[in-house]
Amino acid sequence: MNPIEEIKSQETKETSPLWDEDVRKEYTYTRDVHSLEMTAALFNSFILHQSAGETFLLIEFLSKEKPKSGRESPLNLVLLLDRSHSMFGGPFTEVIKAAKIVIDQLTGRDSLTVIAFDHEQKVVVSSKRVLNKEEAKRRLGEVEVLGGSTDLHGAIKAGFRELREFSGDNTIDKIILLTDGRPTHGVTEDLSFFSLSESVRDRGGSVSAVGVGLDYNEDLLSSVARLSGGGFYHSPRPREIKKIFKKEIAHFLNVSHRGMEVYITPKKWVKIKDIFGLPHRFENGKHVVQLPDLEKFTEQTVLCTIQYEAHPSGIYRLADIQAKYLHSSTGVDGEIYGYVASRFVDDPTIIRKGKNPRVDKALLRRNVKSDLISTIRGIRTRVISREEAQHQLRDYQRTLILSGDTKEAKELGEAIQQLSAGEDESASKTLAQSSFNLERGRRSASNDEPDEGDGSDDE
Amino acid sequence: MITCPVCNAGNNEAEEWCVSCGWLMSQRAPGMEEESDTAIEDLIDFRAFLILPERGQVALRKARTVVGREFGDILLADDLNVSRIHFALVADGGGLYVEDLRSSNGTLLNGIKIPPGKRYLLASSDIISAGDSQIKIEFKGEKDTEEDSAGIFLIDDEGRKIRLRPGENTVGRLPLNSITIDSSPYVAREHAVLSLEKTPSNLMFLYLTDLGSSNSTYVNHKPVPAHTRIRINPSDEVTFADVTYKVLEIMPEED
Numbered sequence: 001m002n003p004i005e006e007i008k009s010q011e012t013k014e015t016s017p018l019w020d021e022d023v024r025k026e027y028t029y030t031r032d033v034h035s036l037e038m039t040a041a042l043f044n045s046f047i048l049h050q051s052a053g054e055t056f057l058l059i060e061f062l063s064k065e066k067p068k069s070g071r072e073s074p075l076n077l078v079l080l081l082d083r084s085h086s087m088f089g090g091p092f093t094e095v096i097k098a099a100k101i102v103i104d105q106l107t108g109r110d111s112l113t114v115i116a117f118d119h120e121q122k123v124v125v126s127s128k129r130v131l132n133k134e135e136a137k138r139r140l141g142e143v144e145v146l147g148g149s150t151d152l153h154g155a156i157k158a159g160f161r162e163l164r165e166f167s168g169d170n171t172i173d174k175i176i177l178l179t180d181g182r183p184t185h186g187v188t189e190d191l192s193f194f195s196l197s198e199s200v201r202d203r204g205g206s207v208s209a210v211g212v213g214l215d216y217n218e219d220l221l222s223s224v225a226r227l228s229g230g231g232f233y234h235s236p237r238p239r240e241i242k243k244i245f246k247k248e249i250a251h252f253l254n255v256s257h258r259g260m261e262v263y264i265t266p267k268k269w270v271k272i273k274d275i276f277g278l279p280h281r282f283e284n285g286k287h288v289v290q291l292p293d294l295e296k297f298t299e300q301t302v303l304c305t306i307q308y309e310a311h312p313s314g315i316y317r318l319a320d321i322q323a324k325y326l327h328s329s330t331g332v333d334g335e336i337y338g339y340v341a342s343r344f345v346d347d348p349t350i351i352r353k354g355k356n357p358r359v360d361k362a363l364l365r366r367n368v369k370s371d372l373i374s375t376i377r378g379i380r381t382r383v384i385s386r387e388e389a390q391h392q393l394r395d396y397q398r399t400l401i402l403s404g405d406t407k408e409a410k411e412l413g414e415a416i417q418q419l420s421a422g423e424d425e426s427a428s429k430t431l432a433q434s435s436f437n438l439e440r441g442r443r444s445a446s447n448d449e450p451d452e453g454d455g456s457d458d459e
Numbered sequence: 460m461i462t463c464p465v466c467n468a469g470n471n472e473a474e475e476w477c478v479s480c481g482w483l484m485s486q487r488a489p490g491m492e493e494e495s496d497t498a499i500e501d502l503i504d505f506r507a508f509l510i511l512p513e514r515g516q517v518a519l520r521k522a523r524t525v526v527g528r529e530f531g532d533i534l535l536a537d538d539l540n541v542s543r544i545h546f547a548l549v550a551d552g553g554g555l556y557v558e559d560l561r562s563s564n565g566t567l568l569n570g571i572k573i574p575p576g577k578r579y580l581l582a583s584s585d586i587i588s589a590g591d592s593q594i595k596i597e598f599k600g601e602k603d604t605e606e607d608s609a610g611i612f613l614i615d616d617e618g619r620k621i622r623l624r625p626g627e628n629t630v631g632r633l634p635l636n637s638i639t640i641d642s643s644p645y646v647a648r649e650h651a652v653l654s655l656e657k658t659p660s661n662l663m664f665l666y667l668t669d670l671g672s673s674n675s676t677y678v679n680h681k682p683v684p685a686h687t688r689i690r691i692n693p694s695d696e697v698t699f700a701d702v703t704y705k706v707l708e709i710m711p712e713e714d
Binding site: 269315316 | 465466476480481483487561
């Protein structure tokens with residue numbers, strides 16, 4: 001029995017039904033509009049009356065649109081390809097192969113821009129309608145690695161400009177940035193990258209970042225992806241770029257709800273203290289959380305800490321929740337409303353009946369994410385030994401399996417193997433990707449990502 | 460418009476939840492729990508009355524009577540310092556108790572503020588203060604209130620009798636207690652509880668619980684563990700810190 005199966009079988013034995021079904025029905029709010037299901041629940045539906053404290057609020061969005069063969073919205077894609085000196089040879093050849101596969105996946109309704117960059121940007125393909133795929137591939141084949149330094153900020157800025165050029169009412173606007181290095185030319189400050197990422201997000205786009213090799217700055221790339229609502233991938237070997245591109249394009253084409261913003265309005269005597277992992281702002285008494293695009297048959301979670309003042313006993317609505325989105329298949333702007341309620345009780349003995357295991361699992365996931373960051377820092381700074389890091393990772397792996405995050409658990413398994421082989425830098429980057437995915441809160445509704453294959457069939 | 464009983468915000472009649480504090484409008488106001496099926500006569504064997512300002516005597520008819528400015532069984536609508544729901548009178552185990560319902564300005568028993576959510580045994584002539592209103596408690600038909608009539612008593616070293624009332628008799632230095640011992644600084648402010656309980660066959664049993672006092676409670680000169688209920692028998696000696704009482708039971712005279 002492999003370690004994951006072993007832990008799963010233990011999970012079955014250990015699970016105890018703490019969650020009272022009647023409590024779930026009464027205090028878990030679920031609403032379904034435009035094939036979007038929103039569920040809001042507290043860590044515990046019962047709170048001791050006349051005492052102030054903190055609890056956790058989990059809001060889950062589930063797209064109930066099943067993946068279909070066709071798609072409704074055209075894709076407006078910008079590929080930013082690093083052609084600085086370090087990409088010379090095998091890596092860049094793999095990038096071109098991967099980009100050609102991307103072209104094959106596009107249709108005549110899609111737009112494509114390819115920009116090759118080092119210290120300057122060159123638009124290789126700029127096509128409002130990808131009608132002549134062979135021509136686009138031919139132009140890609142002509143791109144050469146010239147060397148020089150890396151202007152990452154300039155590349156994203158140029159990509160954003162091109163993205164806006166072809167953006168339409170119902171286009172899925174996406175940038176994929178591929179690089180193997182750190183920004184060495186032009187704007188290099190992190191804050192400038194962050195504000196540029198937010199601008200892309202505000203205009204309905206996103207930047208998905210693919211880091212190749214071991215020299216790129218995973219903190220910067222994952223932040224760009226997180227703030228813009230894109231994905232972040234670590235590709236230790238150039239051969240894996242094809243697989244990542246395919247996976248990311250599949251994600252784009254599978255989007256069911258876009259531009260999602262969640263408005264949380266706490267009631268009197270209630271405050272939102274923290275919103276974990278997702279970009280958010282406060283305006284007009286509401287906390288506005290920006291969610292990455294929701295794909296068909298996936299779920300996205302928002303986890304917050306809420307503070308409450310003492311309430312007299314009784315049932316209260318603690319916060320109103322509203323989500324706004326663009327429904328991809330109909331091109332219609334939609335809204336979904338809900339709330340989260342709790343009963344303030346004077347009998348402490350019934351509180352344990354109100355514990356919600358789903359929120360508990362979300363908290364476990366969040367705790368692993370925090371611990372993972374400490375482990376990554378420990379590995380980088382060599383404060384913890386490889387053996388200690390592996391020991392910690394096995395603990396997290398077990399927790400992730402119990403919380404249903406098998407994909408991230410597998411990634412931790414890879415990192416453990418990389419540490420065993422002495423590949424600390426590679427392990428650190430694999431873990432950065434796991435941490436990003438855990439923070440982002442997006443999960444496949446079936447808890448198992450489809451296997452994307454090893455890429456060898458793409459040759 | 461409907462006013463929220465919790466936060467006082469005005470709500471349209473169609474609102475299911477208070478727009479301000481989120482209170483579910485269809486539920487009973489705080490303090491207004493489900494009415495008990497038990498009649499007050501089954502819980503206490505005397506009649507209890509409130510003497511209200513400007514209104515005179517009102518008989519208690521329910522096992523739990525809530526007093527408030529806007530909600531409850533007895534309204535003190537003119538006193539703005541009374542909370543919407545202020546205090547409750549609860550008949551239980553043979554005694555009548557007062558409980559503050561987390562009122563804004565608090566409830567006073569004989570001039571002492573009582574902590575919210577905690578019950579205090581009442582005696583006839585006790586005064587409850589809520590806001591600017593003073594309410595006198597009167598018991599009528601209380602069985603054998605005379606010193607020499609049947610009942611269970613504590614006898615102090617000077618031979619004085621203190622009658623124990625059915626229900627919880629709190630013992631301590633504070634005047635809030637049912638039995639106030641102010642002669643010794645070693646007695647805790649809330650030292651112990653003597654519970655006089657009637658069995659279904661009309662037998663009376665006395666129980667003692669030390670409330671974790673610093674200087675302990677003793678029965679027949681042996682210390683009793685804190686927060687543990689122990690049975691007390693007639694002629695036992697009970698010592699609160701350094702103040703000793705003898706327990707005396709006077710049996711009813713047979714006709």
